[in-house]
Amino acid sequence: xxxxxxxxxxxxxQMGQEVILRCVPISNHLYFYWYRQILGQKVEFLVSFYxxxxxxxxxxxxxxxxxxxxxxxxxxxKIRSTKLEDSAMYFCASSEQExxxxxxxxxxxxxxx
Amino acid sequence: QKEVEQDPGPLSVPEGAIVSLNCTxxxxxxxYFMWYRQYSxxxxxxxxYTYSSGNxxxxxxxxxxxxxxxxxxxxxxxxxxxxxxxYLCAMSSPGGFKTIxxxxxxxxxxx
Numbered sequence: 356x357x358x359x360x361x362x363x364x365x366x367x368x369q370m371g372q373e374v375i376l377r378c379v380p381i382s383n384h385l386y387f388y389w390y391r392q393i394l395g396q397k398v399e400f401l402v403s404f405y406x407x408x409x410x411x412x413x414x415x416x417x418x419x420x421x422x423x424x425x426x427x428x429x430x431x432x433k434i435r436s437t438k439l440e441d442s443a444m445y446f447c448a449s450s451e452q453e454x455x456x457x458x459x460x461x462x463x464x465x466x467x468x
Numbered sequence: 469q470k471e472v473e474q475d476p477g478p479l480s481v482p483e484g485a486i487v488s489l490n491c492t493x494x495x496x497x498x499x500y501f502m503w504y505r506q507y508s509x510x511x512x513x514x515x516x517y518t519y520s521s522g523n524x525x526x527x528x529x530x531x532x533x534x535x536x537x538x539x540x541x542x543x544x545x546x547x548x549x550x551x552x553x554x555y556l557c558a559m560s561s562p563g564g565f566k567t568i569x570x571x572x573x574x575x576x577x578x579x
Contacts, residue, residue: 359511386565388565396571397569397570397571397572398512398556398558398569398572399569400566400567400568403565403566405565410565411565411566413566444509446511446512448511453563453565454500454560454562455500455502455514455517455558455560455567456502456514456517457514457567458514459511459512459513460511461509461510461511462509462510462511464509
């Protein structure tokens with residue numbers, strides 16, 4: 356079964372450093388998403404991406420965050436200057452069409468120290 | 469009032485029991501209603517979704533939506549220990565790209 360692949364599975368970084376989280380969505384999917392889940396809290400929407408541009412973003416997704424699809428297979432989330440409160444599981448997801456029913460990756464656990 | 473409310477549990481049932489999981493919501497614009505299952509340190513996995521009101525059945529799982537009450541349910545029949553996980557309700561609006569998740573209910577099915 357096709358799956359969304361995320362790397363690394365766990366990343367530890369120092370506060371103030373830049374991190375890039377990587378995702379390979381399912382190959383025929385056109386819509387891409389990033390969500391995050393702080394330990395013990397809800398899964399929260401960060402951003403959606405379609406046709407090489409951001410289609411919607413949440414208030415969490417401030418100027419410190421950016422997304423990119425650098426080639427035909429990867430989808431990345433960059434955090435420019437990490438803060439302690441950025442520590443969370445970051446999930447990439449993709450879907451073939453607009454609407455419900457994403458396929459999520461297994462996540463990258465980001466720990467900011 | 470929170471957009472989506474879900475009792476975090478935990479809910480512990482014996483094997484073979486019928487499980488009922490529920491969420492309430494406040495946003496009338498929601499039209500898609502989803503249930504995801506999440507195992508520890510894994511991404512959410514879509515179980516099923518419904519559009520607007522009504523019931524949908526898939527094997528041992530039945531999803532119900534009551535838009536007049538802003539209330540959705542997931543029923544699991546003949547529950548198995550492998551059903552032990554966190555169940556997340558989620559909702560979205562047509563034309564919108566984001567999905568709003570509930571807090572998740574932790575379910576334990578004891579053998």
